[in-house]
Amino acid sequence: MSAVFITGTGTDVGKTFVAAGLIRCFRALRQPVNALKPLVSGFDPAAPSGSDPAVLLEALGREVKPEELHLISPWRFRAPLSPDMAARVEDRAIDFASVVDFCRAAIAENSGTLLIEGIGGIMVPLDKCHTVLDLMVALRLPLILVAGSYVGTLSHVLCAKDVIMRHGLDLCAIVVSETENAPVSFEATLATLANFTNAPVLGLRRQAPGAQNDAVFQHLAELIG
Numbered sequence: 001m002s003a004v005f006i007t008g009t010g011t012d013v014g015k016t017f018v019a020a021g022l023i024r025c026f027r028a029l030r031q032p033v034n035a036l037k038p039l040v041s042g043f044d045p046a047a048p049s050g051s052d053p054a055v056l057l058e059a060l061g062r063e064v065k066p067e068e069l070h071l072i073s074p075w076r077f078r079a080p081l082s083p084d085m086a087a088r089v090e091d092r093a094i095d096f097a098s099v100v101d102f103c104r105a106a107i108a109e110n111s112g113t114l115l116i117e118g119i120g121g122i123m124v125p126l127d128k129c130h131t132v133l134d135l136m137v138a139l140r141l142p143l144i145l146v147a148g149s150y151v152g153t154l155s156h157v158l159c160a161k162d163v164i165m166r167h168g169l170d171l172c173a174i175v176v177s178e179t180e181n182a183p184v185s186f187e188a189t190l191a192t193l194a195n196f197t198n199a200p201v202l203g204l205r206r207q208a209p210g211a212q213n214d215a216v217f218q219h220l221a222e223l224i225g
Ligand SMILES: Nc1ncnc2c1ncn2[C@@H]1O[C@H](COP(=O)(O)OP(=O)(O)OP(=O)(O)O)[C@@H](O)[C@H]1O
Pocket: 008, 010, 011, 012, 013, 014, 015, 016, 017, 018, 052, 119, 120, 177, 178, 204, 205, 206, 207
């Protein structure tokens, strides 16, 4: 029984890509796995395909239908904005304590590996006084920090890592998911990050030769298993 929180240095860096890859890896190993994306913005109920909860449900081998979407993503917002702003557009507000309670209940019920994907980067506001970091602190789950490989990611990763460490959270891996057309050496990015952290730094290429990414997902699964 383990639960892991998948966080990121920002939006669109590869958190869902990592979560879906891990789900497929655990399923291939015939190990029980479940996933949640408690809050999602930019979600169109008329076209859920391609949304984070849909990608996670598909990886889990479950149907993309309203009941299932509601189970893994109870807080869904239409506007592609930060959760607090997206909620405000709909005259709604996110009750932080309810999000924590929802995650805690899922963690308590979980009988395999539970992956919880955050939203945006670690300092994205959820309401007027809480960010994703507060959710991470409340849950105190081991973390996977996902980042891109664009120019500028080094500072973003090290800032995120510093905040994670200052809050005494357990960083079990940093995963750099390759940014398309990034003009910087992927390997040099991994090597530079490794100079500044004791956490394993793993890399997922865009077009990995052979089973290279599968091996990375297996390594990650072992780290959190
Ligand atoms: N290593 C990779 N190889 C191929 N495609 C990737 C890789 N990493 C990310 N992507 C693609 O980049 C896009 C953004 O990734 P993803 O949706 O996982 O980001 P995210 O951090 O979950 O974003 P959000 O903040 O919206 O939740 C997706 O289309 C995803 O499939």
